[in-house]
């Protein structure tokens with residue numbers, strides 16, 4: 001009888017950060033829509049430009065800086081960004097030459113199938129990318145608060161509603177400060193995230209207005225990231241500007257003296273003047289000032305901690321209050337139902353003389369922009385898909401690790417150990433295994449303690465064009481597909497890779513021999529643990545995983561226990577994330593394997609669902625074993641054209657790949673997905689047939705060519721030999737018999 005354990009995971013074990021995010025979310029959704037009395041406030045969104053982008057990368061690649069909120073015409077656009085921030089005039093799409101159409105198709109989806117947490121034109125967030133972030137933040141007339149995120153990071157997904165709500169809430173501040181986001185999971189943004197030194201997601205950075213030299217920004221580390229805290233931090237950040245770099249559209253936020261109020265009452269310049277009276281720690285006055293930026297015929301000032309006599313003179317009985325001086329000189333306290341920012345702002349915006357500055361109302365995002373072209377690949381949940389593991393390795397090696405420009409010391413050793421474990425235990429297709437082995441051998445033999453990451457990338461991209469060594473640069477999630485592009489994907493594939501490694505270590509106990517990791521039942525888990533702690537972009541996930549490891553990894557004494565340890569911890573993470581915004585409704589978090597996948601794993605003990613761990617272990621070994629690995633939907637193994645010619649860019653999985661000089665037959669296009677045994681499979685067979693000779697990865701084709709060349713040159717040398725022999729004989733005959 002196997003060990004049993006309750007499988008029902010306590011919902012009370014709530015992930016704290018997640019809950020906090022959710023409560024922040026509640027606050028975010030609770031933001032009061034500002035409505036002026038008598039006329040509603042315009043809520044605007046400047047739509048993005050997406051026309052030329054692939055479904056995978058529309059917001060990033062094509063949009064450039066896309067504004068939301070206050071219409072650009074009412075603002076002074078930041079230097080160099082104005083053109084991109086506006087929606088181009090709509091019209092019939094330009095006709096592209098056929099070659100460009102082909103190339104555009106080959107560009108295909110971006111990393112992670114182009115998960116997008118923020119949509120230009122729909123969200124008030126300014127969507128930045130590698131092509132726009134520098135232009136937007138450099139020498140800008142407004143300050144910026146940029147969230148560098150990763151679309152597969154659960155925390156980023158959980159936080160996105162708060163960020164959207166914040167951007168919507170402060171969209172009237174855009175001439176002074178803007179809320180933006182940049183997706184570091186996009187391949188095309190990899191280098192820029194590296195340049196901005198972004199290692200963890202989400203990372204929040206401020207950029208001051210009028211910064212001429214390149215800067216990676218100032219980190220925002222607030223006590224929490226709830227909407228109100230970040231909004232107040234934005235106000236503080238604006239106030240940290242000097243006279244020299246003060247955003248021109250931002251009103252002076254410092255308080256005036258009570259004595260100045262009297263002179264304002266005496267002065268009549270055709271404007272309304274609102275005076276916010278408040279206590280020292282209040283942000284209401286400054287927030288109302290910023291809310292009124294796009295409005296004309298009104299100025300907002302603030303007075304702090306005025307003495308009682310002054311307040312009595314104005315008739316103020318509680319703080320905050322607002323004293324209004326009308327253009328005709330009449331003045332008095334305004335009457336709002338609640339002394340809240342939204343109430344004051346909406347009252348002032350609705351005054352008869354107060355007008356919104358001239359606006360260019362944006363068009364609505366087109367249906368085409370809204371549509372997320374997602375192709376669904378049918379799959380079997382009881383199988384493990386090569387496509388998921390290979391896509392995950394691509395993201396790991398070419399996107400996640402590539403966030404570092406160099407690796408040194410402990411980081412380098414962590415990577416070396418992790419790659420060693422993967423290279424020795426990865427059960428996938430031979431070209432990928434050979435590439436991993438090559439990388440592992442190279443890392444293990446390095447005499448250096450510091451390497452530029454580009455050196456690793458060169459190897460991964462097989463710049464030497466050694467045939468039979470290849471890792472796709474395409475993303476094809478199958479068992480890790482999400483019902484929305486931002487869900488599942490990379491983090492799912494990482495879990496699958498980790499489980500596969502623990503199972504393979506049990507199945508092939510000698511695999512790690514000679515690596516220095518042999519004989520240690522914890523070796524695989526420790527390598528995974530160090531990788532997650534050091535490199536996994538979701539920092540909070542890494543910290544949490546580390547905490548679990550500290551608590552119990554030491555108790556693992558056998559490879560079976562290692563398999564079960566990871567299974568159990570993964571289920572803990574699942575239970576914490578149940579109900580979290582990163583949960584895919586199509587793949588709800590539940591104790592795994594579910595009863596339909598493994599009925600024998602589940603038992604009932606005194607009316608409670610419980611695990612039969614012996615059966616779970618058997619199931620895990622079967623599920624993550626080599627024989628359960630299927631290549632359906634896996635990228636064609638391609639030739640050099642795909643491997644080295646295109647570098648880490650993307651090729652449309654369905655589009656014909658551009659062939660290099662010695663490429664195998666063309667990959668089969670869209671039909672390959674429907675016909676797994678098509679030409680793509682033939683290419684795969686050809687590549688798999690490539691046998692490693694002399695450990696150098698030479699294929700049989702390479703060797704045949706060598707033999708052919710050898711025979712041809714031998715024949716040529718023999719011909720030369722006979723030719724000269726005949727000539728020499730003739731010469732001798734002539735010499736000895738001159739008469740002949």
Ligand SMILES: Cc1cc2nc3c(=O)[nH]c(=O)nc-3n(C[C@H](O)[C@H](O)[C@H](O)COP(=O)(O)OP(=O)(O)OC[C@H]3O[C@@H](n4cnc5c(N)ncnc54)[C@H](O)[C@@H]3O)c2cc1C
Nearest residue numbers: 154155488491492494495541544545567570571573587592
């Ligand atoms: C090490 C690590 C730590 C993470 N920590 C966090 C975190 O703290 N907060 C957060 O928001 N996100 C975290 N994530 C991401 C999160 O766990 C999921 O990967 C993400 O929510 C996607 O979920 P999913 O539905 O694809 O299933 P995943 O949880 O990613 O699982 C992938 C697949 O593994 C299989 N599986 C599920 N459970 C088990 C199990 N117990 N044993 C074996 N196989 C299983 C299933 O086939 C499933 O489809 C972490 C990811 C990793 C790799």
